[in-house]
Amino acid sequence: MTDRPRALVFAYSEVGYVLLELLLARGINVVGVFTHEDDPKEKRWFRSVKELAKMHAIAVYRPKSLRNEPEIERQIRDELKPDIIFSFYYRHLIPMSLLETARLGAFNMHGSLLPRYRGKAPVNWAILNGENHIGATLHHMVARPDAGDVVDQARVPIGERDTSAEVMSRVVHAAVEVLDRQLDALLSGTAPRHPQDDSQASYFTGRTPEDGRIDWSWSSRRIFNLIRAVTRPFPGAFSDISDGRRLKIWWAEMRAERGRAGEILKSEPLIIATGDGSLEITDFEWITSPAVKQELSVLQARTAKR
Numbered sequence: 001m002t003d004r005p006r007a008l009v010f011a012y013s014e015v016g017y018v019l020l021e022l023l024l025a026r027g028i029n030v031v032g033v034f035t036h037e038d039d040p041k042e043k044r045w046f047r048s049v050k051e052l053a054k055m056h057a058i059a060v061y062r063p064k065s066l067r068n069e070p071e072i073e074r075q076i077r078d079e080l081k082p083d084i085i086f087s088f089y090y091r092h093l094i095p096m097s098l099l100e101t102a103r104l105g106a107f108n109m110h111g112s113l114l115p116r117y118r119g120k121a122p123v124n125w126a127i128l129n130g131e132n133h134i135g136a137t138l139h140h141m142v143a144r145p146d147a148g149d150v151v152d153q154a155r156v157p158i159g160e161r162d163t164s165a166e167v168m169s170r171v172v173h174a175a176v177e178v179l180d181r182q183l184d185a186l187l188s189g190t191a192p193r194h195p196q197d198d199s200q201a202s203y204f205t206g207r208t209p210e211d212g213r214i215d216w217s218w219s220s221r222r223i224f225n226l227i228r229a230v231t232r233p234f235p236g237a238f239s240d241i242s243d244g245r246r247l248k249i250w251w252a253e254m255r256a257e258r259g260r261a262g263e264i265l266k267s268e269p270l271i272i273a274t275g276d277g278s279l280e281i282t283d284f285e286w287i288t289s290p291a292v293k294q295e296l297s298v299l300q301a302r303t304a305k306r
Helices: 011-025 049-055 070-080 121-126 164-188 220-230 290-305
Strands: 007-009 027-033 082-088 106-110 133-140 149-159 235-241 246-255 263-268 269-272 279-285
Touching: 007 011, 007 070, 011 027, 011 049, 011 082, 011 164, 011 220, 011 263, 027 149, 121 164, 121 220, 149 164, 149 220, 164 220, 220 235, 220 246, 263 279, 279 290
Parallel strands: 007 027, 007 082, 082 106
Antiparallel strands: 106 133, 133 149, 235 246, 246 279, 263 269, 269 279
């Protein structure tokens, strides 16, 4: 049918992949996909939006930015001519001049229960902060990020020992559930609008590998939350030791032994004192010079066998 609404999709990461996959399974007329070049410094744990689009012979665009790009705006307005725009974990801010080209509106999927945890890396931040739930929110896009009226939401639980990867897999499923049940309303121009309460909003910035640095004066629970928030496939929590070694920590267990914060209480198993107790480091690696790596290989091997 030639009168099917024309959908333009901006997408990346696993959420972007599964939601584009849903649109295609529902027979939506996707006229183009904007995505990102993969960062060689970033471990890619998610499937490729670019490859999915190419499998379906959909034009793919990967600009470094959308700001002050008149040729991109012209192409979207005059060639792609979207009736509706979707943003699924796309990392660049989409200017209002582009959003306004879609007569049915522009809609973003965000990985929290808005208005809480606006901004980047909401799952990582929620785990770090000890939250017991997060969610997925589909909302109308406006000039301010994550501030538009809510279309629909789904709540996702966070267990006390869950990692970001485990919670993110639930957010993916919740995002599919939300988009699937609202897609007909979106395409007919009847999507619900529930204004956000800005007084309840919280905003968090993106995280960098340096944000994984451990302060041993923190409580054991706070450090444990940091570890599970940034463990694989993320860069990991770490601590620099005075002799120049870096301890990269992938998992730990809370223990009752006490000592000076940051003190190594035992080496086998590796136990380090925190502000209110200690942590047994059960999955770790040392990042050092080749000579020191050899010196510590026995300790790592013994710990791995436990």
